[in-house]
Amino acid sequence: MLFVLNSSSLNSVQDLGRTGYRAIGVGTAGAMDSLALRLGNRLVGNAAGAAAIEIALPPFSVRFRKEAVIAVTGALVRMTLDGEPVQSWSVQHVRAGQRLAMTGPHAAGARAYLCVRGGINVPLVMGSRSTDVKGRFGGHEGRALRRGDQLTVFPRFSLPGKAGPAALLAAPDYGQGSGLENFLPGHTVPVRVLPAAEYEWLDANGEDDFWSADWKVSSESNRMGYRFIGPELSLHPGLEREMLSHGIVNGVVQMPPSHQPIIQLNDCNVSGGYPKLGVVIQPDLRVLAQVPLGGRVNFQRVGPDEALAARAAEAALTPRLEADAMRLGSAL
Amino acid sequence: MASFVKVSRVGEAALLFEFTDVLCGTTQNRVLDLDGRLRAARPDLEIMPGIGNMLVMYNPLADAAPALEAWVRDHWAASRPTPPEGRLHDIPVDYQAGFEYDIPAVAQATGMTPDEVIERHQAAEYTVATLGAHPGYAYLLGLDERLFIPRRRVPRVSIPVNSIVIAGGMSGTVGCQSASGWHILGLSPVYFFDASRQPPALLAPGDRIRFHAI
Numbered sequence: 001m002l003f004v005l006n007s008s009s010l011n012s013v014q015d016l017g018r019t020g021y022r023a024i025g026v027g028t029a030g031a032m033d034s035l036a037l038r039l040g041n042r043l044v045g046n047a048a049g050a051a052a053i054e055i056a057l058p059p060f061s062v063r064f065r066k067e068a069v070i071a072v073t074g075a076l077v078r079m080t081l082d083g084e085p086v087q088s089w090s091v092q093h094v095r096a097g098q099r100l101a102m103t104g105p106h107a108a109g110a111r112a113y114l115c116v117r118g119g120i121n122v123p124l125v126m127g128s129r130s131t132d133v134k135g136r137f138g139g140h141e142g143r144a145l146r147r148g149d150q151l152t153v154f155p156r157f158s159l160p161g162k163a164g165p166a167a168l169l170a171a172p173d174y175g176q177g178s179g180l181e182n183f184l185p186g187h188t189v190p191v192r193v194l195p196a197a198e199y200e201w202l203d204a205n206g207e208d209d210f211w212s213a214d215w216k217v218s219s220e221s222n223r224m225g226y227r228f229i230g231p232e233l234s235l236h237p238g239l240e241r242e243m244l245s246h247g248i249v250n251g252v253v254q255m256p257p258s259h260q261p262i263i264q265l266n267d268c269n270v271s272g273g274y275p276k277l278g279v280v281i282q283p284d285l286r287v288l289a290q291v292p293l294g295g296r297v298n299f300q301r302v303g304p305d306e307a308l309a310a311r312a313a314e315a316a317l318t319p320r321l322e323a324d325a326m327r328l329g330s331a332l
Numbered sequence: 333m334a335s336f337v338k339v340s341r342v343g344e345a346a347l348l349f350e351f352t353d354v355l356c357g358t359t360q361n362r363v364l365d366l367d368g369r370l371r372a373a374r375p376d377l378e379i380m381p382g383i384g385n386m387l388v389m390y391n392p393l394a395d396a397a398p399a400l401e402a403w404v405r406d407h408w409a410a411s412r413p414t415p416p417e418g419r420l421h422d423i424p425v426d427y428q429a430g431f432e433y434d435i436p437a438v439a440q441a442t443g444m445t446p447d448e449v450i451e452r453h454q455a456a457e458y459t460v461a462t463l464g465a466h467p468g469y470a471y472l473l474g475l476d477e478r479l480f481i482p483r484r485r486v487p488r489v490s491i492p493v494n495s496i497v498i499a500g501g502m503s504g505t506v507g508c509q510s511a512s513g514w515h516i517l518g519l520s521p522v523y524f525f526d527a528s529r530q531p532p533a534l535l536a537p538g539d540r541i542r543f544h545a546i
Contacts (some may be wrong), residue, residue: 019378020378021532022378022389022464023379023380023381023462023463023464024380024463024467024469024531024532024533025463025464025469025507025533026464026526026532049439065532067504112525126527126532132467132527133512134466134467134508134509135467135468135507135508135525135527136508136527137528138527138529142527170354173508183531192540194341194343194344196340196341196342197338197340197341197342197348217521224544241351242500243381244350244352244353244354244355244382244383244384244385245383245462245464245471246348246350246380246382246383246385246387246388246466247348247380247381247382247385247386247387247389247391248342248347248476249343249345250345252342266424267386269464269466269510270380270464270465270466271380271382271464274463276342279341279342279344279491280343280344281343281344281364282343282344282345304341304397305345307343307344308392308393311344311345311392311393312393315393320442322540
C-alpha cells in the first residue's frame with residue numbers, strides 16, 4: 001500500500017534489530033535511534049518494535065495507496081503531504097492517494113523514522129524485520145529501498161480519523177537537557193563513553209586529546225560505523241600490537257592504525273582485533289545516531305556506576321514516554 | 333594447564349575474558365568447551381567465543397558484573413580442552429580463480445611456487461575455531477606455518493562471497509560479500525551463509541574442514 005516514488009540508497013526497513021545471532025556473525029542491524037522508532041510506533045498505535053522505514057538521506061517520497069495513520073520521528077525532516085508542510089513528531093491521518101515527500105537534507109539530526117499504523121509487513125528473519133545489508137537478508141529483500149518498491153502494512157483496526165490539526169509530540173531529550181537543536185551545525189554533541197581495556201595504551205597527550213577534541217564525523221561514516229577526524233592519538237611506546245579477534249558490541253570506540261577513533265554501530269562486523277579505547281553507553285547510542293556527517297562529537301568520560309545509572313534512568317523513562325505517545329496518538 | 337584470565341568491561345553490558353594472546357588450538361578447544369557450559373547454564377545470555385577469548389553480553393539491570401565474572405571463572409576452571417565433536421566438511425575450491433587475486437602475491441611473499449601454495453593449503457585439516465566478523469564467516473586453525481603472512485597492507489573494499497582466505501596464521505571462509513584485508517586463495521561454490529537455511533551458517537565451531545581443488 002506504500003509505493004516508493006523516489007529514494008536515496010540509504011533508506012531501509014528497520015525494527016528494533018536482531019539479538020542472539022552474534023555467534024554466527026550476524027549483528028543487530030535495527031533502528032539506530034531506537035527510542036525514536038519506539039515513540040513513532042506508539043504514536044500510530046503500533047507495538048513499540050513494529051517495522052518502520054529509517055530515512056537517513058532524502059530524497060524519499062512515497063505514495064499511500066490506502067488511507068493510513070503515520071508519524072515521522074527522529075530527525076526534523078523537511079517534508080510535505082501533497083505539497084503541504086508536515087512536522088516531524090506529529091501524527092498524521094493520510095488519505096488514499098496522498099504523497100509524502102522528503103526533499104532536502106534533514107533540518108536537524110541524521111535519521112528519521114516513518115512509522116505507519118500496522119507496521120511494515122516484511123518477513124521475520126532470525127526474529128527481526130530489520131534489513132541486514134551485509135548479509136542481504138531481512139527488511140525489504142535484504143537491501144535499501146529504491147524507486148518502484150511496494151510495501152504493505154499489517155492490517156489494524158482503525159478508528160475513523162478526525163480532521164483537524166495533527167497531534168504533535170514533544171521530542172525526547174537528546175543529551176543532557178538538549179533536544180534536536182543539539183544537532184544543528186555549529187554544535188558539538190556530547191556522548192558519554194566508558195573507557196575500555198586498551199584505553200591505558202594512550203599516553204597523557206593521547207588521553208587529553210581523546211576527551212577534549214571536537215571530533216568531526218567523516219563523510220565515510222554510515223550504519224556500519226562512524227569515522228572521526230581529529231588529532232592522531234599518541235600511545236605509550238611498545239604497547240601497540242595486533243590483538244586476536246574478539247567479540248565486540250555496538251558503540252565500541254576503536255583505534256585503527258590511523259590512530260583516529262572509529263565507533264562500530266548497528267551494521268558493524270561483530271568481531272575484530274582493533275584496540276578498544278572505550279564504549280559509548282547504551283542510552284547515548286541514539287544521540288550519536290543523530291549526528292550528521294560533518295557534525296562534531298565530544299567524548300565525555302563516565303565510570304561504570306554512572307553508565308549503569310544512565311541505563312536505569314532510560315529504562316524507567318521509556319515506558320512513560322511511550323505511554324504519552326500512545327495517549328496522543330489515540331486522540332486522532 | 334594455563335589458568336590465565338584477563339577480564340575487562342566492554343561497555344556497561346558486556347565482559348570480555350581473554351585466556352591467551354597467541355594462536356593455540358588447545359586453548360581454543362577449552363574456549364569451545366566453556367562456550368557449551370555457559371550456554372547450557374544461561375541460554376538467555378548472548379555469548380560470543382573469539383580466538384582465545386569469550387565475550388559475555390548481559391543485562392546490567394538484571395545481572396551484576398562481579399557475580400557474572402565469578403560465574404565465568406568457575407566454569408573456565410572446570411572446562412577442558414577436549415577436542416570438539418564437530419562435523420567433517422569437504423569443501424571444493426576453485427584455486428584457479430585465486431590467480432586473479434592473491435595466489436601470486438602469497439607465493440612471492442612466502443618464497444614458494446603458486447602450486448606449492450595451493451598444495452600446502454589443501455594438505456592441511458583445519459578446525460573451525462569460531463565464527464564472527466560477518467554472517468557465516470569462519471576462522472580456521474590448522475594452516476601450514478609456511479603460509480603464515482600478515483594481512484594485506486591495503487584491505488579490499490569488497491571481496492566475493494564464498495572466498496577462501498588466509499592471514500595472520502589462520503584460514504577463513506567468507507560468508508557474504510564484505511571488506512577484507514585477508515588474502516584470497518580461491519573461491520568455493522559452497523554457500524557458507526544462507527539466511528533461509530536452518531541453521532543459516534554452514535559451519536560451526538569445532539567442525540573439521542578439508543579443502544580440495546576443483
